[in-house]
Amino acid sequence: MSATATGAVSLEDVLHVAELANLALTAEELPLMARDLNAILGHIAELSELDTTGVAPMAQVSEVLGLTPATHGETLRRDEERPSVDRAAVMAEAPESDGRFFKVPKVIER
């Protein structure tokens, strides 16, 4: 495995990001993830070769086609009531529910 451009991601960084993402990593997983992230980020670092000054970021395909709400109208649906999926069918999928609400373990640890 090639060395990364910066070797930037430490084990602490990986733990921090895992916490942001609500992921638990085992002691075995942690160094492997750090290794993989560094390898991938090393490859991604190639993007910095490109001068992108003044290039508009592209978030959606419509932007490159010039299909903006200003030229082609909004695609939002009309703000009106319409039927939705049956509540009982939705609640039946929950791991724990009283039929009206989702039940979860206690929120505040004491």
Next chain:
Amino acid sequence: MQAPYSELETLSLTAARDRVAAGTLSAAALAEQHYERIAAIDPAANDGINSYLALTKERALAQAAKVDADAKAGNPLGPLAGVPIGVKDVLAMRGAPATAGSKILQGYHPPYDATVVTKLEAAGAVLLGKLNCDEFAMGSSNENSAYGPVKNPRAMDRVPGGSSGGSAAAVAAGLCVASLGTDTGGSIRQPAAFCDVVGVLPTYGRVSRFGLIAFASSLDRVGPFTRSVADAATMLEVLSGADALDATSSAEPVAKYSAELAKPVAGLKIGVPEEYFGEGLDPEIRAAIEKSLDGLREAGCVIEKVSLPHTKYAVPTYYVIATAEASSNLSRFDGVRFGLRSEAAKTLSSMYRDSRDEGFGPEVKRRILLGTYALSAGYYDAYYRKAQQVRMLLAKDFLAAFAKVDAIVCPVTPTPPWKLGEKTADPMLMYLEDIYSVAASLAGICGMSVPCGHTAAGLPIGVQVLGAHFHEATMLRVGAAIESRQNGAGQ
């Protein structure tokens, strides 16, 4: 392999529908034949292909009975009447499992149908079941499924490609006549190439995504796998069009793709991007693509060089944008509303963490971590914003090319299908396999993979045809021209 109904391997969509319409074969019997074949060669327990994760037999046979009754009564039949079709497990079918290849959605039964499912059934299709895939459609070999890898029916020790590996393998093995897959960075085109079938990536917005379990929303698309370009045109005609339930679906009119196929390709300009024929391309694949280009030249197409200068940046750009969007989309899997919840947790925050830890596999975790990192404070501009800017440059490369040519022809993959387990140890090695597919995904243009021959070892090779936004008709015509030369060559 001794398996019943081997003629199903080559049955075309048109032939299947015609027999059902003429009453020479009932839709019910056709569905039953497929289920018998599935039982014989698909179950993982018997070292089978492992393409189906769930069978929806009751629903399929009820639909088949309805089609048969309509055929008998002389009622008008849809363009897919009685045609057995499989659905990738990232798409919702009401009441059927939808795992997305993940443990975290074990036991989940969506309470609604995806729009594409509704459209297929309205056209008379008989939906046989849910097809295996890489977990949350993340992977290039189908080895990231929590339910075991799919085998390539053309070479059982090799991968079928991914992430729609089950969808490609089922069509190749005669376990459905056509199937639905999804493509975020190559997940339809690459498995189509690996399994010797046709796979179409429609233009972004062409086909509704309502009912698709999202991976990367600015990239995800739904498209068909079939055994011929003509069948793909029929499928695309049924699937395309605006949907009030998907605000990203386009109101652009849908062409009569199957009728468009009859138009000759003579005079069409075909672009060949030099960046797609560089170092790393397997020589046998290069030779097969060049043969396809010779065929197009003989059919009267004008072949010219085009340049897509930012191609080498497509893979890093893709892996920033796709993982960033995935980290956001996959935050909904938290053990509260559906799927798996860890039993051990005593508090809400540990319940989130433990459920996700137990439910997600290593590749999904890796991508969530990478995406979260790219979006985190201090790194957003350097990674995510930068990648969006390069995405614009990649998209403009294609706009400039399509100002000069009608379609682009290039390889789908740098290598033929590799052996199961061969590339699982190094994620970057696997990502680099996407080099010829991700740029079209980022640009939002349409593309397809068409079988164009085999290596000396007998492994399938696919050729990629790319079309400008909403120019599926032209792309399909070029694909059909390649296909007819290929069939004419009698390989």
